[in-house]
Structures are given as C-alpha cells and as structure tokens.
Amino acid sequence: MAPAIGDAAYLASLKKVTQYYVVTAFIALFIGVLLGPLQAFNYAGINVYENPILKALLKSYYQGLSLHGVLNALVFTQFFISGWLLYLPTRDMGARINMKFAWGTYIMMTAGLLIAAVPLLLNKATLLYTFYPPMEGHWAFYVGATIMVAASLLVAGQVVLTWVGWKKQNPGQVTPLVTFMSVSLWMMWLVCSLGLVAEALLVLLPWVFGLRPGVDPLIAKTLFWWTGHAIVYFWLLPAYISWYAFLPKQAGGRIVSEPLARLTFVMFLLNSTPVGIHHQYADPNISNTWKMIHMFLTFLVAIPSLLTAFSIAGSLEDAARARGGRGLFGMLTHLPWKDPVVVGQILAMVSFIGGGAGGIITASFAFSPVIHNTAWIPGHFHITVGTAVTQTFMAIAFWLVPHLTGKRLVAPKVALASMWLWFTGMMFFAVGMHWEGLLGVPRRALISAVALPIYKEGYMHSQIPMALTGISGVILLLAGLSFFYVLFATLLSPRVDDAEAATPLPYSETISPAGRSLRGASPLVRATEPLLALWVVAFALVALMYGPVLMRLTQNASLVPGCNYY
Ligand code: HAS
Ligand code: HEM
Ligand code: CU
Numbered sequence: 001m002a003p004a005i006g007d008a009a010y011l012a013s014l015k016k017v018t019q020y021y022v023v024t025a026f027i028a029l030f031i032g033v034l035l036g037p038l039q040a041f042n043y044a045g046i047n048v049y050e051n052p053i054l055k056a057l058l059k060s061y062y063q064g065l066s067l068h069g070v071l072n073a074l075v076f077t078q079f080f081i082s083g084w085l086l087y088l089p090t091r092d093m094g095a096r097i098n099m100k101f102a103w104g105t106y107i108m109m110t111a112g113l114l115i116a117a118v119p120l121l122l123n124k125a126t127l128l129y130t131f132y133p134p135m136e137g138h139w140a141f142y143v144g145a146t147i148m149v150a151a152s153l154l155v156a157g158q159v160v161l162t163w164v165g166w167k168k169q170n171p172g173q174v175t176p177l178v179t180f181m182s183v184s185l186w187m188m189w190l191v192c193s194l195g196l197v198a199e200a201l202l203v204l205l206p207w208v209f210g211l212r213p214g215v216d217p218l219i220a221k222t223l224f225w226w227t228g229h230a231i232v233y234f235w236l237l238p239a240y241i242s243w244y245a246f247l248p249k250q251a252g253g254r255i256v257s258e259p260l261a262r263l264t265f266v267m268f269l270l271n272s273t274p275v276g277i278h279h280q281y282a283d284p285n286i287s288n289t290w291k292m293i294h295m296f297l298t299f300l301v302a303i304p305s306l307l308t309a310f311s312i313a314g315s316l317e318d319a320a321r322a323r324g325g326r327g328l329f330g331m332l333t334h335l336p337w338k339d340p341v342v343v344g345q346i347l348a349m350v351s352f353i354g355g356g357a358g359g360i361i362t363a364s365f366a367f368s369p370v371i372h373n374t375a376w377i378p379g380h381f382h383i384t385v386g387t388a389v390t391q392t393f394m395a396i397a398f399w400l401v402p403h404l405t406g407k408r409l410v411a412p413k414v415a416l417a418s419m420w421l422w423f424t425g426m427m428f429f430a431v432g433m434h435w436e437g438l439l440g441v442p443r444r445a446l447i448s449a450v451a452l453p454i455y456k457e458g459y460m461h462s463q464i465p466m467a468l469t470g471i472s473g474v475i476l477l478l479a480g481l482s483f484f485y486v487l488f489a490t491l492l493s494p495r496v497d498d499a500e501a502a503t504p505l506p507y508s509e510t511i512s513p514a515g516r517s518l519r520g521a522s523p524l525v526r527a528t529e530p531l532l533a534l535w536v537v538a539f540a541l542v543a544l545m546y547g548p549v550l551m552r553l554t555q556n557a558s559l560v561p562g563c564n565y566y
Contacts, residue, residue, distance in 0.1 A: 005090075005091060005095075005096075014091075014097070014099065014102075017086070017103055018086065019405065021080065022084070022404070024110060025075070025080035026484075029390070031067070035065075038064060039068065040469050040470065040472055040473030040476065043375060043433065043448075043466060043470075044432075044448075044467060045447065047449055062126045070120060076390070078109070079113075082105070082151075084238050084396070085238060086158070092176050092178040095162045105151045105154045108147060108150070108151040112150070116143075116144025119137060119140045119141045124138040125140075131224075133207065136564040139209060146200045156189055159182060160186055174515055175529065177514065180265065181244070181261065183531060189234050191538045192227050192234065192272060195227035196228075199227075214559030214562070215559060216557045216558060218283060218285055221280065222276075222280065222283075225276035229272070230275075232381075233301075236384070236388065240265075242345065243308070243345060243392070244308070246505075248318070250399075251319035253508075254509045255509070256314040257512040258510050258513050262525065263528060264308055267303065267307075268301070269531075271301045271304075274294065274542050275301055277294035277549065278295060281372065291365060293545065302359070309349075315508075318511070320333075323336075340409075340416040340418075343419050344394055344422075345391075347387075347422075348387055348423075350423070352384065355384035356384070358376075358379070358434065359384065362376070371437050373444075374438075376434050377437065378433050379430050380434070391426075394422070402490070402499065404499065405495060407495055417482055419483075424479075425473075426476070432467075432470075433465070435465035
C-alpha cells in the first residue's frame, strides 16, 4: 500500500498534473501511430504518398517519417515517463512536493513541444528523429527540443531532491523499491542526457544561430549517440518498474526478489551510457579499439535485461501456481488472460524476447555491416520501443487512467482485443522488416516510389516479407484505432468511483524483500543503497569511455556548411 500522502486537495493536484502528462503523451502517440501504416505500406511496395489528400497534409514521405519518429519515440515517451516517474516515487515516499514547480515543468515541456512542432508541421524541420547535421532545420525546432529536454531534467532534479530529503528524514532506512528504481533511472537520465545537452548547446544552437561558420557532423553524431543509446533504457525501465513492482500483483503473484531488482537498476545506471558507439561502427575517425570496447560493454548491458527476464518469469510462475496452475502448460493457461492490463504487458515482454535477441545480434561488430541502415533496424526497434515499451504503457493506461480520474475503463473487451492486435501486427511487422533488411532493403527510403522503377525491380526478391509488412500496417491501424477508442472514451466518460478505493496502486508482495532497516539488510541491499556514490561512478565511466573518442574527433574537427533545403 502507498503511504498516506496528506490532504485530498494535494493528492488531487498531484493526480491532475500526472494526468496532463499522460494524456499529452497519448495525443502525440495517436498522431504518430496514424502515420505508421503509411510507412508500412511503403515497405510493402505501395506508394500512398501521391494521394491528393495526403499530399495536402504531408509535403513528403520524410516529413511524415520525421513526425512519426519525433512524436512516438521522443514526445510520447518523454511525457509519459515524466508523469509516471514523478507520480510513483512521490506516492511511494508519501512526499509533499512543490506542486507549482511540478506544473511549471509540465508547462515548460509543453511549450518546448509546441515551439518544435511549428517548423515540423511546416516542413521546415524534416530532419528525421535523429536530426543529424549537416541537414539543417529551422532554429525553432532545436530551441523547442532543447526546452523539452531541459524540462525533463527539472523533473529528474525534483524527484532526486525529494528522495535526498526522504533519506535525511529516514536515516538508516532502505529506500522503498519503487522509489529506488525511479530515482536510479532519473540519475541515469541525468548522466546520459549530457551528450544531447552538449550537442544542443555547443554544436547545434551556435551553428543554427550563425555563431559558428559550420558544423562537424561526426562530433554531433557522437554526442547524439552518447544519449541516443541510453535513452532506450530511459524508455524501457519505466516499463520494467511496472513489470517488477505491479505486474506480479495484477497477475496474482509476488515479486521474486527486491535485492535483485535493485541490482538490475544499478547495472543500468552504470552501464547504459558508455555503449553508444555501437551505432557508429561504420563511422570514420573512431578507432576499432573503441568500437570493440563499446561492443563488449553493449553485451554487458544485456545482462540486467536477462536478469529481468528470469525474475519476471518467476513472478508469472508464482502467479500461475497461486491460481492453481501445475505443469509446463498450467503455467501459461492459469494466468489472467482476460485482463487487458496483464495481457498487454505479457505480450509486450514476449515481443521483447525477440527485440532483445535481435539487439544482441545487431551489436555484433561482424554482423552489423550486413544490416546497418537496412529495414532490419526499424524491425528491431518496433519490437523494443514500439511494442515492449509502448504496449506496456498502453496496458498501464488501462488502470492508471481510472486510478487518476475515478472513471471506469470503457469496453474492456475492446481493450483486450487492441492488445492482441498490436502484438500480432508488430510480429508481422518485425518478421517482414528484419527479413527485408537481410535482403538489402534500406531503411528511410521511399522504395515504393513509382518514379523509380529500379526499386521495384531491385526488390522483387523481397515480395514475401513486403507482403508481411503490408499486412502489419492494416492490423496495426485496427489496433491503434481500438486502443485509442478505449482510451479517449474512458477519458470522456463521467467520474463514478473513489479512485483510491476502486483502483488502488497495485503494489505487490515480495518473496525476498529488501527489508526496512539498512543495519539488518543483506550485503547486496547495502551495496546498492548509496545511489549518490554510484551516480558519481556512472559519470566517471562515461568520461572514461567517451573522453578519448571525443578528444580525437575534436582534434580532427572539420566544419562543413549546413545543408538547408527549405
Ligand atoms: Fe537497440 C538500434 C543493440 C535494446 C531501440 N535500438 C536501435 C534503434 C532503436 C533501438 C530506436 O548494437 C535505432 C536507432 C537508429 O534510428 O539508428 N538494442 C541493442 C541491444 C539491446 C537493445 C544489445 N534497443 C533496445 C531497446 C530499445 C532499443 C530496449 C528501445 C526501448 N540497437 C542495438 C544496436 C543498434 C540498435 C547495435 C544499432 C544498429 C545500427 O546498425 O544502426 C539490449 O539492451 C537488449 C537486451 C534484451 C534482452 C531481452 C530480455 C527479455 C525480457 C522479456 C522476458 C519475457 C518474459 C515473458 C518474462 C536480453 C526482459 C515470458 C512470458 C511468457 C508467457 C512466455
Ligand atoms: C519508423 C511503421 C509505431 C517509432 C518506422 C518505419 C515504419 C514504421 C515502416 C520505417 C520507415 C523508414 O525507415 O523509412 C510503424 C507502424 C506503427 C509504428 C505501422 C504502428 C502503427 C511506432 C511506435 C514507435 C515508432 C509506437 C515508438 C514509440 C519509430 C521511429 C522510427 C520509425 C523512431 C524511425 C524514424 C526515422 O527513421 O527517423 N515506423 N511504426 N513507431 N518508427 Fe514506427
Ligand atoms: Cu543502441
């Protein structure tokens, strides 16, 4: 149970700001998801971009793709996570946070989003979601994006400082699990976002405002991937918090081990960031030695996910046993398969088995040249961020929205169907796109363009995977429409419950708890408790693993003019 949090007005305000974050996130996802199937049809060889209605809305395939990537991967995730990871630790600690500050960061993040949205919608920031220079967009895009990221750092700061206050008030106590996971994750974000902050403040903004004669694309790209890899764990770990802390209860079981969950999050704090060069195996001026080091560290960062896989499988087995399941199949058949919250998360995890395995293959220095910049890569990340993360957030919304608003989930059967449709669609998508990639079909290419018949002939041999991708587009459209129907209908329905009583926070019991007092705690719990010290180690590791690489790039810097096409 969450500790008491004081007066009702404060709780209502905390819930309201969380609701604002979450609803803004899903509005972004709604627009982003509507564009996805159009791209899937492109990878099925069908060009819908000549349609006059679509032409009036989108100037090009790339404008649509930029909107899709930015809205889904950057805006949806950041807003959802900021709300989720502000609300959970605050409730978990029973803390009173400064609500004016919390609203201020929401308003700042939304203002950043709106500033960046104008050039995006006007086709003046069609830069894809990686905005690599020397492609140059309107300055408002960079300013807006910087404000958005800065706002998330303020949320991070508020949560970390609230925890520091809690530690002072509770000396010698073990940090409760949900708070521990949230605080370590915000600390990780503060380490990994430094790359993007440096890219924005030292490279992009001075360049677009004409203070520098040009830009060094490699320095920008390296700083981007400093953040760009670890950001995937900034997206994933909020889902892990739900899998570790809440799913066991929702499925009818218990958390396997709190010390193990804490270890997982500390491993991510230390190891998430110094691995980004696995996105740059093909880039010049970074030595093979550094590429190999980052490759080994990438394999290492898969370990906490493997720990998570076995730990959560244990929780699900515990749940199935408690519900009378026996034997190999009893473990599967006795889970609550009618509950969209549980089913959505289990299917998200199943997709992540494939996504994780694909990631480890992708990280291999030897295999990477085969699939780098091919359709394999979107295949990989739609079953990681596009399903493991997105589908978990969707499933969370099915209980979080009633918990925040006192409304009841409208049409739970449609909610359940939307989860199966999303999973099935993404499986078709993943098989189709990975397969196309292996056959050499590039990513980020309008391969269906009629004006370029060479594409059609060149890709004739990939007709089966193209068909699978096309089918996925239809299934995912249905999935998206049914999910958003449930979400928006629930939000628009009248308030009927006392939310705290009807949909309480789904805290789970634990088989191996971490304990409350540090004195009697296990060595692992004591070793993971000093998060501030571990945070310093995380900074040092990044400096060590990126310092020499950036030094060499800076020494050999060569500025080129921007490629400004609008
Ligand atoms: Fe990745 C590219 C390597 C994880 C996202 N990745 C990308 C890009 C994105 C992305 C967006 O090394 C494209 C960037 C771009 O636009 O260029 N990735 C990895 C590795 C992992 C990994 C090693 N990626 C993720 C996650 C993402 C994500 C997570 C988003 C959330 N990725 C790469 C590499 C590239 C890359 C290369 C660059 C490629 C290139 O050439 O450009 C690992 O972290 C994966 C570890 C995961 C596991 C799986 C654990 C499984 C679990 C589920 C258990 C299931 C249960 C259910 C319990 C080891 C936890 C059981 C229940 C039943 C009922 C059966
Ligand atoms: C790119 C389809 C949902 C994030 C793509 C591409 C396709 C696609 C075909 C590759 C385009 C290309 O390389 O030319 C879909 C479909 C979806 C969907 C059919 C479901 C309806 C999502 C979700 C996310 C996401 C939920 C993340 C939360 C991205 C990103 C890119 C991308 C980051 C890369 C954009 C870039 O290259 O700049 N999508 N997608 N997508 N998608 Fe999705
Ligand atoms: Cu990566």
